[in-house]
Amino acid sequence: MRSSATVADCGEHAVIQRIRERVRPRAPGVVTGIGDDGAVIEPDRGALAVVTTDTLVEGIHFDRTHSSPADIGDKALAVNLSDLAAMGAVPRHVLLALSLPAACLVADVDEMIDALLSLAARHRTTLVGGDITASPGPLVLGVTAIGSAKRRRVLGRDGARPGDVVYVSGTIGAAAAGLASFRDAPDAGPAPEACRRRHRRPEARVVLGVALGRNRAARACIDLSDGLGDAVHRIAVASGVGVRLDAEALPIHPEARTWFEAAGLDPLAAALAGGEDFELAFTSPPAFRGRLRHVRRQIGELPLTPIGVVTKAREVCLRRDGRDEPLPGGYEHFAGLD
């Protein structure tokens, strides 16, 4: 196939065949993989299945001028792995629904698929099926990820209790700075490469999520797909509690902070509202300190920062300069799309 061939030249069946050739034919738990009406998988004995689906839409979640096909393929899976991580589930199987503009190059599809498969392989996860359709508009990648977790190790959003400490992994704000520098505030110049990369290639905290579940070290957990502000509100509502975050404690990415300031934005507000950090926020009571130590041993350099406490009063607030203010929410997908 010439490198300038489009998916319309190549045809749906040939595109599927190219994907199929890239996937290892035998994999754990896969009875029937790509190539039938459905995939047949064998659930892990005694475990529950955790399923999630997240779609990336060109022009909404990515832009082909800023993200390479490999970035897009990687991210489509990463955002789903992040959801499984937030549930404490080990990722096992993946389905991919691709809606391709007719002019899309086959070489670009190959690159997307290779990146997705490479990330899947890093997490011992297998692409078992999917769907290819044409798109009259944007490129759309719909991924469904299926994971596995023991019943008592599943993490939800609804288990936070007053007195729990709220933690966040890694840093926040970098992806938002990366995205904003492409989109909203180009006058401030591009954000540092670390921030732009964070937007293009988020890293799902799979090892952390699974370790939190296995060690039963968290009472509630959520990923930061829509930002920390949103995540904390959701835990509070689902658990029927309040949360007080400490503004000083928030681990804002240092380069993102500098860029937000240069762009005339409040780094704290931008980092709280910015989506796509794909870190995990979780709550854990002080009594779980030992369990959390086990978790820290498994996650290498990734920092876990205490950023606040769960309160009985159902208010979600931010303590800043000795005063409590309401914590703003997160990213709204339809905002400004009208």
Place this chain on the structure above:
Amino acid sequence: MRSSATVADCGEHAVIQRIRERVRPRAPGVVTGIGDDGAVIEPDRGALAVVTTDTLVEGIHFDRTHSSPADIGDKALAVNLSDLAAMGAVPRHVLLALSLPAACLVADVDEMIDALLSLAARHRTTLVGGDITASPGPLVLGVTAIGSAKRRRVLGRDGARPGDVVYVSGTIGAAAAGLASFRDAPDAGPAPEACRRRHRRPEARVVLGVALGRNRAARACIDLSDGLGDAVHRIAVASGVGVRLDAEALPIHPEARTWFEAAGLDPLAAALAGGEDFELAFTSPPAFRGRLRHVRRQIGELPLTPIGVVTKAREVCLRRDGRDEPLPGGYEHFAGLD
């Protein structure tokens, strides 16, 4: 919410909340439904999971001038139930990924969801999660359906053996006539309502597929999403056999036949190539006659027509007027999209 409100007015969270309110909170096998990072489901004991995903894209699979929101929601699930049926799996759980144009009316989303949930309820299937995003282009509905089947009852495409009889359920060609009358050949006038309805509201042969699996009455099975010609080719390739279909035996929908003739099209070619019939084609040896009788008792009025035989010679042909000719393939999604 006013009936003229758009999803952009309403916001992503409110749209999700409206869906959540429409779904019954407790359902069999659902540990955690809509509202967390992922859904948690309990696999049926001793069964395999069958998973499939199929996406409907506006402008490719449907057109909002011809299909109502309810038609679209119903069809998005039906095409996935059809894939599970072809595997012999009982549908259990569903995920829905909606990409919505900002101007899409909330009332239309409600209507789509209600139709999808109504079809799900008819098959005792539960919506457990999904994803809502904005779309800068077409309305896109991605559905993932998860079913359940005992290991030895799963139907594949690869079990056909020489001597098997090839059967097809129902009639073929009606959906293609319905679609063609909207799209390709409007000069011939609209197709009869039965044909247009078949395009808009395909019926998944869930009871048939499950009965074929449970009674172990079929050696190979596939649904006709891309037409009978395509389906037969796929069974032949996957099973390493040939098939000879009998042109006289094909159950072409009578009103579709009349309309194709009026439109100057060959009804046989049009019915073989036309996609979206969503009937099942399967092969069954004469020795399984008793099992097939059990199946017939469970499917009511739905006819099962013998249309050909599986052959050792790996050719896929159509016997017509006493001569064999190559059987044309099916629908190619990218054809004509260039």
